[in-house]
Amino acid sequence: MFSEIFRLELRQQLRSALFWLILLALAALAFGAACSDSIQIGGGIGNIHRNAPYVVITMLAAFSVIGIFLIPIFVSGAALRDFASNTAELMFATPVSRVGYLGGRFVAGWLVSVLILVGVAIGFWLGSFMPWVDAARLGPTPWVAYGWALGVIVLPNLFFVGALLFLLAIATRSMLGTYVGVLAFVVLVVVAGLLMGHGNISHQTAGALMNPFGGGVDLATRYWTASDRNTRVPELAGLILGNRALWLGISIMLLGATLALFRPDREGLRWFRRRRRITAPVEPATAAATPIVLPLVHLRSGFAARFRQFRKLAWFDTKSVLGGAAFLVMLLLGLANLTGALSFTGEIYGTPVYPVTHLMAGAMDSNYKWFLLIVLIFYAGELVWRERGAGLSEVVDAFPTPDWMPLLAKVAALAAVIVVFLAVGSLYCVGYQLLHGFTHLQPLLYLQFIGLSLLAFLLLGILALVFQVWSNNKFAGYALVIGWLILMFGLSQLHFNDNIYRFGSAPDTPYSDMNGFGSFWIGNLWFRAYWYCLATALLVVAGLYWVRGNVGGWRARGRIALQRFRAPARVALALSLSGFVAIGAFLWHNTHGLYRYTTHEVQQKLAARYEKDYRKYMGMVQPRITDVNVNVAIHPKRRAVDVTGHYTLVNKHDKPIDTLLVQLPTLDTRESSVDLDFPAHTATLADRRQGFYLYKLATPLAPGASMPFTFHEHVAYPGFANEPAGERLIHNGTFLSSDAFPHFCYDTDRELKDNNDRRKYGLGPARLLPRRSDLAARGDNLVSCDADWVHFQATLSTSADQIALAPGYLQKEWVQGGRRYFHYVQDSPILDFFSFQSARYQVARSKWHDVNLEVYYDAGNAWNVQRILKAMKLSLDYYTRNFGPFQFRQLRILEIPNYFGFA
Amino acid sequence: MLTIRDLSKTYPNGVRALSDVSLDIPNGMFGLLGPNGAGKSTLMRTIATLQDPDSGSIKLGDIDVLADKPATRRVLGYLPQEFGVYPKVTAEAMLDHFAVLKGVTRRGERRDLVDALLKQVNLWDVRKRKLGGFSGGMRQRFGIAQALIGDPKLVIVDEPTAGLDPEERQRFLNLLAEIGERVVVILSTHIVEDVTELCPRMAIIAEGRVRLAGEPRETIRALEGRVWRRAIDKNALPLYRDRMTVLSTRLAGGATLIHVLADAKPEDGFESVSPDLEDVYFGQLHHAAAAKKAA
Numbered sequence A: 001m002f003s004e005i006f007r008l009e010l011r012q013q014l015r016s017a018l019f020w021l022i023l024l025a026l027a028a029l030a031f032g033a034a035c036s037d038s039i040q041i042g043g044g045i046g047n048i049h050r051n052a053p054y055v056v057i058t059m060l061a062a063f064s065v066i067g068i069f070l071i072p073i074f075v076s077g078a079a080l081r082d083f084a085s086n087t088a089e090l091m092f093a094t095p096v097s098r099v100g101y102l103g104g105r106f107v108a109g110w111l112v113s114v115l116i117l118v119g120v121a122i123g124f125w126l127g128s129f130m131p132w133v134d135a136a137r138l139g140p141t142p143w144v145a146y147g148w149a150l151g152v153i154v155l156p157n158l159f160f161v162g163a164l165l166f167l168l169a170i171a172t173r174s175m176l177g178t179y180v181g182v183l184a185f186v187v188l189v190v191v192a193g194l195l196m197g198h199g200n201i202s203h204q205t206a207g208a209l210m211n212p213f214g215g216g217v218d219l220a221t222r223y224w225t226a227s228d229r230n231t232r233v234p235e236l237a238g239l240i241l242g243n244r245a246l247w248l249g250i251s252i253m254l255l256g257a258t259l260a261l262f263r264p265d266r267e268g269l270r271w272f273r274r275r276r277r278i279t280a281p282v283e284p285a286t287a288a289a290t291p292i293v294l295p296l297v298h299l300r301s302g303f304a305a306r307f308r309q310f311r312k313l314a315w316f317d318t319k320s321v322l323g324g325a326a327f328l329v330m331l332l333l334g335l336a337n338l339t340g341a342l343s344f345t346g347e348i349y350g351t352p353v354y355p356v357t358h359l360m361a362g363a364m365d366s367n368y369k370w371f372l373l374i375v376l377i378f379y380a381g382e383l384v385w386r387e388r389g390a391g392l393s394e395v396v397d398a399f400p401t402p403d404w405m406p407l408l409a410k411v412a413a414l415a416a417v418i419v420v421f422l423a424v425g426s427l428y429c430v431g432y433q434l435l436h437g438f439t440h441l442q443p444l445l446y447l448q449f450i451g452l453s454l455l456a457f458l459l460l461g462i463l464a465l466v467f468q469v470w471s472n473n474k475f476a477g478y479a480l481v482i483g484w485l486i487l488m489f490g491l492s493q494l495h496f497n498d499n500i501y502r503f504g505s506a507p508d509t510p511y512s513d514m515n516g517f518g519s520f521w522i523g524n525l526w527f528r529a530y531w532y533c534l535a536t537a538l539l540v541v542a543g544l545y546w547v548r549g550n551v552g553g554w555r556a557r558g559r560i561a562l563q564r565f566r567a568p569a570r571v572a573l574a575l576s577l578s579g580f581v582a583i584g585a586f587l588w589h590n591t592h593g594l595y596r597y598t599t600h601e602v603q604q605k606l607a608a609r610y611e612k613d614y615r616k617y618m619g620m621v622q623p624r625i626t627d628v629n630v631n632v633a634i635h636p637k638r639r640a641v642d643v644t645g646h647y648t649l650v651n652k653h654d655k656p657i658d659t660l661l662v663q664l665p666t667l668d669t670r671e672s673s674v675d676l677d678f679p680a681h682t683a684t685l686a687d688r689r690q691g692f693y694l695y696k697l698a699t700p701l702a703p704g705a706s707m708p709f710t711f712h713e714h715v716a717y718p719g720f721a722n723e724p725a726g727e728r729l730i731h732n733g734t735f736l737s738s739d740a741f742p743h744f745c746y747d748t749d750r751e752l753k754d755n756n757d758r759r760k761y762g763l764g765p766a767r768l769l770p771r772r773s774d775l776a777a778r779g780d781n782l783v784s785c786d787a788d789w790v791h792f793q794a795t796l797s798t799s800a801d802q803i804a805l806a807p808g809y810l811q812k813e814w815v816q817g818g819r820r821y822f823h824y825v826q827d828s829p830i831l832d833f834f835s836f837q838s839a840r841y842q843v844a845r846s847k848w849h850d851v852n853l854e855v856y857y858d859a860g861n862a863w864n865v866q867r868i869l870k871a872m873k874l875s876l877d878y879y880t881r882n883f884g885p886f887q888f889r890q891l892r893i894l895e896i897p898n899y900f901g902f903a
Numbered sequence B: 001m002l003t004i005r006d007l008s009k010t011y012p013n014g015v016r017a018l019s020d021v022s023l024d025i026p027n028g029m030f031g032l033l034g035p036n037g038a039g040k041s042t043l044m045r046t047i048a049t050l051q052d053p054d055s056g057s058i059k060l061g062d063i064d065v066l067a068d069k070p071a072t073r074r075v076l077g078y079l080p081q082e083f084g085v086y087p088k089v090t091a092e093a094m095l096d097h098f099a100v101l102k103g104v105t106r107r108g109e110r111r112d113l114v115d116a117l118l119k120q121v122n123l124w125d126v127r128k129r130k131l132g133g134f135s136g137g138m139r140q141r142f143g144i145a146q147a148l149i150g151d152p153k154l155v156i157v158d159e160p161t162a163g164l165d166p167e168e169r170q171r172f173l174n175l176l177a178e179i180g181e182r183v184v185v186i187l188s189t190h191i192v193e194d195v196t197e198l199c200p201r202m203a204i205i206a207e208g209r210v211r212l213a214g215e216p217r218e219t220i221r222a223l224e225g226r227v228w229r230r231a232i233d234k235n236a237l238p239l240y241r242d243r244m245t246v247l248s249t250r251l252a253g254g255a256t257l258i259h260v261l262a263d264a265k266p267e268d269g270f271e272s273v274s275p276d277l278e279d280v281y282f283g284q285l286h287h288a289a290a291a292k293k294a295a
């Protein structure tokens, strides 16, 4: 009996396209991990071989974790097959034994999952033989590790997950119950991971035992050297053995429970029987004596009627999702996860911070929204198959609703679901804020975040719907969406990041309380418009292929699609496609015309070329900057700046200098130019792309002599780039630095850092920091390679509503031509590193002895100004007492937007 | 008046479900008889715009059913042979939903209509119950209510009485007959009696072909004096089958009763019976089988 059922089940599983699809997708991923740098699974980095035993084990372990999303399909699919296909009553009427039935199904489902992992191992193994793989990064094929990983990690892992989900599937008789199981399980693993992360050693042990995926391995190999990782396989002892034994035992218990709970009958398991007042069965028709006359009604099909029908359908579908268990489960899990995230959001490096709205939104981004992803993918399938699943399609398909309506209603339903999900999360965050006594609520900002996310998620929802309609097979639809997500992930791993070909993607919209969304939302919305045009076109085509009635086969669907392809569909398709192309051209003009889109590959090549071509000029004798006088005109609205700078360069060496090395900034925006003006010279090398120039001076600069050097720099950030560009030059909170001025040395920061990257481009190993005895290196200070102390003064101008700041004491402030001017002079020499700020600042002033204390802050962020002033005073007290006197007469603290990883 | 001409349909799996079906169906009840797999549902689905034939045409008055599906759907009431429900929705809400889809978008109108329909199919008392808790017959009645929304001109009901208790069946058939006075009602069934009693016109289909179309009484009259009955021994049945056209066999009180079609008394022991529609039906099937064997 067992073998009969087992063989039947196995044959069914192996025949399904889904199995092969998943097998191939994962094997391809493993293949890529073995032979490309872009996919990193298992940790074959640095000195560790790509196919080191350690890598093989972690890689296969990682894939067995991915497996938890696949096992529901195979194991639970096997458990639920008879219920799904309504053959349960037939099956249970046969004299199949419980053990034979369950065992056959389970073992087959489990074996199929194992086969997938074997496919992964084979993919990885094949990948390590690819000719382009650097032989230096390969060791001998670690057969033992493959065997160890499969035997110790993969088989038991899948066994456990399989047993858990099999139990859930049998007990709940629903795929949903099983998905809930997956999630509960993920939570378990996350908790174990958190415990592992704790410093406390006893927690680590508990965590290692608790992690059903063989947590002990991590602990056992934690302190392994690269050479250990290249040769050794962990011993099957101690925590690893304990962990495996524990979970194997639990798995067997789960299977035992399944066996005990399994009820081969129609009702299935009842966890609780609801006590209800017993309603009498309906009275057998006491036929109404008087015949009933149906009232006369009008059937309408005008615009208003269509709209009402659409609204009704959309609401009906929305309700079905909102009331769906999967939705509620995801919502609750999301909120639970969000709660955890929020408790961390309240601190930055241990310092409590106000729960401001954008922090709440950040927590939702990272810990809440991906549940929505699952909701969308799942319900896209549910909704498309809703009528057919319920067996109602023949009824509703015969109603006089237009062909496009059901699909569009489902799009609307998904949109509503997204809004509800995000709104619930936002309200939850508001609750959290209020609970913490934080009453500065920003409902409008929440709405903006919701709107931006809605635009992003709905595109995914539409794609999922379209896949479902096209494939006309629920599981193939799911597989397509998942395949697409994997593809997107793979593309970003391979650094194919141009939004122009990544469906649905758009530049980020970084937010700061100072600058809001700045002008970053513009590019985002244009890209969304672009993708919505394509999504509309896809929907039109999906609408043509929408199955209505009893049509099977592509041929028949194609014929119907052709019939439906009349004027309205044609116009819609033509409009959306031409919108797509037109907006696409506009986007291209912005992201590739106004900006330079440099792929990762090209960036690396440039860096390698830079080092190869110009490293030889490092340490070349150059004059040093002694005086800086700049005129900086900031145009916040236009996001532009014009700088005129005057340097004085002095030859501090004992030999004349005949060649000047000039390094200019290389920016992404094409609206950037630098004109130089200095004594007679000829260019001997001009590399615009790298910004690297060599000028032969007509008269060499004698030792001790000085020369003027003037530059005019213009930079602007018009339109938008593929990713937010120019975060330093914005509407409110400009924060420029002297990095972007011309300099006179080879820039070591541009070199490739990673040794594997360097080897790829034929560069030697990365250089270590110079030795302490290296006098040439000691000739430079921390921030500059072409200056020591400099005299500095600056004239800044900005729009009338902003204050512009630079180092130095304010000499004069005036208004001219509707712009505000500031002249700063630093009367003592300083390091050659300055920043220039401009924003609508408020100023709080105070004094500490004769030092002016000033805090420049945004009106919306007046939170801690007094504390900052107090801290400044206390600090000055402490530092002057313990270290030395304060050398300046002012101390200013300025707020900058939180676009940067520092403050 | 529904006019069907040369309708043919072959499923992708090679089953020829309809071949050259031509029928003229006037207002009134029209019965479709045929064995399982004859193509009744296929025909009805095709008329109900849910499926395209390979060839042929269907006209309802001046509506070309196959070309102008929206127009057809506006005047159609269709009850499929099998249908499900959303288990968590109440009968009233579901019917209301359907009424909107049908085009009854005025709320007041719709409420009156839904109430009346629920009363008509005797589901008024359970209107607030979820459909998931309905019995098979109650569900069927709900399906009937749904098919009557919006005063359809063409009512297609596929085995509507399956699962109904005798009383409900009667009620429903009466209702149909009443509706049938004004519009085209196509009814498929396996209960030959229903057709005899209710349908002024009928057709018998087998293996996708129309075997016979006409008025039941007329077709019965054609067999007058040609149907013979005899009680025989069970084991002798093959012999009879070889020698004569056995229409039907029936076990009655231990003996096997057979009906035989013959122009004259086939043998001693046979007695003449007045034919009924069942005899017509079996006669046609017999023809079909014989034709097939000959081919």
Ligand SMILES: Nc1ncnc2c1ncn2[C@@H]1O[C@H](COP(=O)(O)OP(=O)(O)OP(=O)(O)O)[C@@H](O)[C@H]1O
Pocket (backbone or CB within 6 Å): A550, B011, B012, B013, B015, B016, B017, B034, B035, B036, B037, B038, B039, B040, B041, B042, B043, B081
């Ligand atoms: N979707 C389909 N795909 C392939 N073959 C089909 C399909 N639907 C029906 N058939 C076949 O077409 C033939 C006619 O089927 P149909 O459902 O029309 O018969 P029916 O007369 O309604 O039978 P019943 O009395 O059992 O309901 C049958 O042989 C059936 O197997």
Ligand SMILES: [Mg+2]
Pocket (backbone or CB within 6 Å): B040, B041, B042, B081, B158
């Ligand atoms: Mg049928």
